[in-house]
Amino acid sequence: MNTKQVEEATGITRQNIRYYERQNLLEPARDTGNAYRDYSEEDVRRLKLIKMLRMLDMPLKEIRQVLNGNIPLKKAIAKQQENLLLQQKQLQAALEMCTSIQKDKSETIDVDIYLEWMENMAKGGSIFAKIVDDYKQVAEEERRRQFSFYTELPVHTAGTFEKVLRDYAKEQGRKFHMVKPGMYPEFLLDGVPYTAARTFEKDGGTEETRTRIICSRAEDANGRERARGHRRILLQSVYAIGVNIKRHRFKSILNAAISMLTVIVLAFYLGGLSGTRQQFAELPEAIPVRATVMNAIGTLRNGLLVRQQVLDTVYGSPYIGEIEETAELLGHIRTEGSKEEIPGPEKETGEDARAGDGAESNPQSPEIQILGVNCPEITEDYTEEEIRWADGWNWERFLEGGKVCIAGNTFLGQQGLDIGDEAAFTLEHYQPLPFGPGLERSSLMPEEMEIVGSMSITEDSAAQAPQIVVPVERVKQIYKENVKVYFASSLAFTVTDPMELNALKQDLIKAGLSSVVPEMTDSYIGSACRIEDDVFMQAAVGLEKNIALLEAFLPFIILVVLLAGYLVPHLLLQGRRGEYAIMRALGTGKKRCTVLFFTEHMLLAMAGGAVGAGLSAAFGTAGIPTAAAVWGLFLLCHTLGAAAAMWLFGKMSVAAVLSCRD
Amino acid sequence: MERIEVKEVSYSYQNKYQKIEAVKEVSCTFESGKLYAITGESGSGKSTFLSLLAGLDCAESGVILVNGENLSEIDRDACRRKQISVVYQAFHLFPLLTALENVMYPLELQGISRREARKQAAECLEEVGLEEKILGQYPKMMSGGEQQRVAIARAMAAKGKILLADEPTGNLDSENEAHIVELLKRMAHEMDYLVIVVTHNPEIARQADVCMRMKDGRMN
Numbered sequence: 001m002n003t004k005q006v007e008e009a010t011g012i013t014r015q016n017i018r019y020y021e022r023q024n025l026l027e028p029a030r031d032t033g034n035a036y037r038d039y040s041e042e043d044v045r046r047l048k049l050i051k052m053l054r055m056l057d058m059p060l061k062e063i064r065q066v067l068n069g070n071i072p073l074k075k076a077i078a079k080q081q082e083n084l085l086l087q088q089k090q091l092q093a094a095l096e097m098c099t100s101i102q103k104d105k106s107e108t109i110d111v112d113i114y115l116e117w118m119e120n121m122a123k124g125g126s127i128f129a130k131i132v133d134d135y136k137q138v139a140e141e142e143r144r145r146q147f148s149f150y151t152e153l154p155v156h157t158a159g160t161f162e163k164v165l166r167d168y169a170k171e172q173g174r175k176f177h178m179v180k181p182g183m184y185p186e187f188l189l190d191g192v193p194y195t196a197a198r199t200f201e202k203d204g205g206t207e208e209t210r211t212r213i214i215c216s217r218a219e220d221a222n223g224r225e226r227a228r229g230h231r232r233i234l235l236q237s238v239y240a241i242g243v244n245i246k247r248h249r250f251k252s253i254l255n256a257a258i259s260m261l262t263v264i265v266l267a268f269y270l271g272g273l274s275g276t277r278q279q280f281a282e283l284p285e286a287i288p289v290r291a292t293v294m295n296a297i298g299t300l301r302n303g304l305l306v307r308q309q310v311l312d313t314v315y316g317s318p319y320i321g322e323i324e325e326t327a328e329l330l331g332h333i334r335t336e337g338s339k340e341e342i343p344g345p346e347k348e349t350g351e352d353a354r355a356g357d358g359a360e361s362n363p364q365s366p367e368i369q370i371l372g373v374n375c376p377e378i379t380e381d382y383t384e385e386e387i388r389w390a391d392g393w394n395w396e397r398f399l400e401g402g403k404v405c406i407a408g409n410t411f412l413g414q415q416g417l418d419i420g421d422e423a424a425f426t427l428e429h430y431q432p433l434p435f436g437p438g439l440e441r442s443s444l445m446p447e448e449m450e451i452v453g454s455m456s457i458t459e460d461s462a463a464q465a466p467q468i469v470v471p472v473e474r475v476k477q478i479y480k481e482n483v484k485v486y487f488a489s490s491l492a493f494t495v496t497d498p499m500e501l502n503a504l505k506q507d508l509i510k511a512g513l514s515s516v517v518p519e520m521t522d523s524y525i526g527s528a529c530r531i532e533d534d535v536f537m538q539a540a541v542g543l544e545k546n547i548a549l550l551e552a553f554l555p556f557i558i559l560v561v562l563l564a565g566y567l568v569p570h571l572l573l574q575g576r577r578g579e580y581a582i583m584r585a586l587g588t589g590k591k592r593c594t595v596l597f598f599t600e601h602m603l604l605a606m607a608g609g610a611v612g613a614g615l616s617a618a619f620g621t622a623g624i625p626t627a628a629a630v631w632g633l634f635l636l637c638h639t640l641g642a643a644a645a646m647w648l649f650g651k652m653s654v655a656a657v658l659s660c661r662d
Numbered sequence: 663m664e665r666i667e668v669k670e671v672s673y674s675y676q677n678k679y680q681k682i683e684a685v686k687e688v689s690c691t692f693e694s695g696k697l698y699a700i701t702g703e704s705g706s707g708k709s710t711f712l713s714l715l716a717g718l719d720c721a722e723s724g725v726i727l728v729n730g731e732n733l734s735e736i737d738r739d740a741c742r743r744k745q746i747s748v749v750y751q752a753f754h755l756f757p758l759l760t761a762l763e764n765v766m767y768p769l770e771l772q773g774i775s776r777r778e779a780r781k782q783a784a785e786c787l788e789e790v791g792l793e794e795k796i797l798g799q800y801p802k803m804m805s806g807g808e809q810q811r812v813a814i815a816r817a818m819a820a821k822g823k824i825l826l827a828d829e830p831t832g833n834l835d836s837e838n839e840a841h842i843v844e845l846l847k848r849m850a851h852e853m854d855y856l857v858i859v860v861t862h863n864p865e866i867a868r869q870a871d872v873c874m875r876m877k878d879g880r881m882n
Contacts (some may be wrong), residue, residue, distance in 0.1 A: 002794070003788065030781065030784075036784050036788065036794045036797070037784075154730070155730075156730055156731060182740075183731065183736070184744060198729065198730070199663045199729075211730075232773050232775070233773050236770055236773070236776075240770075247758040247759075248758070578754070579756060579757075581754075582754045582755075582756060584718070584739070585716070585718060585742065585748055585754070586742065586743070586747075586767060586768050586771065586816075586820070587739050587740065587741070587742035587743030587744070587768065587771060587820070588739065588771055589739040590739070653675070653719070654718050655709075655710070655713035655716075655718040655719050656675075658713075658718070658748075658750055658752075658754060658828075659709045659710075659713065659750075659828065
């Protein structure tokens with residue numbers, strides 16, 4: 001039953017019904033949907049009982065005991081009957097007193113006599129005293145719930161209000177504590193919470209306006225909470241934001257979608273820029289720039305005479321790596337027992353020098369090509385298979401130097417040797433003529449080497465492959481022991497920092513290397529250097545152009561993101577001007593409105609942007625760090641733009657919007 | 663007892679084309695327990711004057727005292743939360759909130775728990791005579807009269823005892839108009855509200871306790 005139906009059923013006004021509820025005599029159920037009261041039959045019966053007992057003048061305190069079942073009804077009625085009889089006696093005594101006073105024929109009533117008479121009667125049977133006590137009880141109860149007082153001070157500020165309350169508490173001898181100052185202050189009086197309000201009344205006698213302070217006990221009945229707390233307001237704000245996002249579904253989705261797309265595009269752009277820069281940085285590794293020392297006219301890259309100065313420059317350059325150096329020697333195998341001195345070679349000059357036949361020193365031993373190497377890669381030109389090493393040997397140990405060699409399988413087969421055997425050689429080398437451009441052969445001291453590895457020469461390279469490979473450090477050692485000037489036979493290297501190619505070229509020029517000039521005089525001197533940088537330069541120039549183009553667009557892209565950050569909230573908020581104006585009209589502070597709208601918008605932008613960044617990272621458009629950086633950049637630009645939009649939004653005239661004057 | 667004193671208040675605003683002097687040196691006093699009607703032709707400054715009383719705009723000169731406090735010196739947002747409520751011709755309910763949620767809004771704004779706010783909001787809606795079925799409806803599902811009642815219930819929920827109404831019956835038929843006027847009178851006379859109604863309807867003016875007329879920004 002609703003309130004109206006209950007009114008009709010019980011004959012009790014709704015104001016009284018509400019009063020009984022406030023006194024906790026009745027607690028009707030609430031409709032879960034709309035919170036309207038829903039009175040049951042039991043509630044109606046209860047109200048009728050309350051009405052009956054009130055008509056018997058039973059105090060509410062007693063009625064509560066009856067309703068709670070603490071006192072049986074009949075017992076309560078019996079007690080009330082006693083009270084009424086007592087009241088009857090009191091009234092009778094008062095009536096008799098009134099009759100006596102009326103019968104008094106004196107012109108003036110002797111108040112003292114009657115008072116003494118009444119007080120004696122009170123001592124005898126407490127006839128009047130209880131009435132005085134009752135009044136005090138009622139007044140005290142009322143006083144405790146609500147009280148008021150007048151003040152002479154004009155109360156126009158929070159400070160004055162507090163002062164007035166403090167002074168009042170001090171006069172009453174009560175302990176005062178201000179909880180929330182203001183023009184509707186909340187305070188504690190002896191630990192009991194109160195609120196205060198001012199009213200202005202006209203003094204009936206003087207017609208002057210005076211200030212009355214009304215203090216009411218703060219509602220703290222069962223099941224109700226105190227209304228304040230920053231935490232509650234914060235939680236309510238969070239709830240309001242969530243509810244608003246849900247209610248403005250379309251705008252919320254649009255906001256998030258635009259943010260997601262913006263981040264995806266930004267990630268694509270910045271990922272591309274980052275990727276291109278990465279490609280540029282990795283270009284030397286991807287397209288190595290090789291350089292080879294050649295003769296002046298560029299026809300020879302092996303069998304050269306490369307000076308030590310060039311070698312020092314190349315080995316000392318910070319821009320060079322993966323150096324391949326070889327040194328060629330000629331040799332003849334020395335058979336066992338043959339101790340005869342091998343006659344020194346005749347000095348051959350000119351271009352025939354290289355075609356010379358060293359077998360003249362040992363006509364029965366074919367000439368052997370011995371090549372000193374400084375890295376394994378050189379032998380890969382001649383053999384596809386791995387080197388077969390003696391136990392405990394590998395390239396690292398081999399290249400340290402020492403009297404060791406790797407022999408071709410053919411040589412081993414011809415000489416009947418194997419890994420681990422010692423082989424003795426007579427050695428020769430080519431050196432430049434003292435005068436003129438040619439070469440001459442010159443003997444070196446014989447050398448015994450241990451065969452520590454064997455290699456399978458491929459058929460294709462059999463013609464030019466060396467039969468013996470030695471560490472180039474040993475060749476240098478041999479030259480030193482023979483007091484000869486060392487020349488490398490070939491030199492090639494990788495430019496590790498092609499961006500510093502110009503500086504490298506300067507260093508090489510200082511060392512005596514120049515570019516290949518076909519018109520120059522032919523010679524065996526390694527005086528030119530061919531750098532294969534065409535492909536690299538082409539790629540580098542292309543990437544540089546791409547990077548420059550992308551970087552040129554960067555300010556524009558940032559501007560677009562900033563504009564999007566401004567335009568999106570600006571347009572979306574236009575449709576909510578009315579809502580904003582209503583909130584302001586209802587007393588929501590400008591700051592709170594702004595924070596609510598701004599937070600709602602930025603939460604959606606953050607979520608959309610995060611999804612966009614996640615998708616970009618997932619699909620490889622940008623790496624995770626780049627995607628995260630993009631998200632951060634987007635948020636920064638979007639925040640600035642949204643803040644500008646909110647600032648403009650807050651400048652609108654609320655009154656004009658509400659009056660449809662806007 | 664609520665009291666508003668207006669002393670020599672003036673206000674002007676700029677539209678696209680010119681400066682409008684909407685309110686010129688208006689002085690008057692309003693007290694609780696009475697229904698005031700401010701009448702005048704369109705453009706006489708009534709609504710602007712009401713927005714000044716509500717603290718939505720700030721007077722350029724003069725003083726508005728609300729219960730002795732200068733409106734231009736206090737927190738006007740707090741004033742609208744606790745003392746002054748406004749209802750409009752266009753009702754201005756939150757379109758995406760139900761009737762109950764609309765009335766709960768000012769209560770939650772004051773930090774009251776959601777549960778308690780529902781309870782108090784339901785009482786206010788019951789007070790203005792709305793049936794239970796209205797509580798869960800959105801504004802677009804309600805009639806004009808019902809929407810205005812919800813707006814008034816929302817004003818009651820805010821606990822302030824000053825109600826300003828800007829053409830509250832402007833969008834209503836005569837039957838609903840009469841109901842709303844009756845409600846406003848009850849609030850003024852039985853619930854001790856200070857009710858100020860801006861209207862150009864002479865019938866409403868006739869039912870008011872005090873009628874003031876504005877013309878060209880000045881009050882008679």
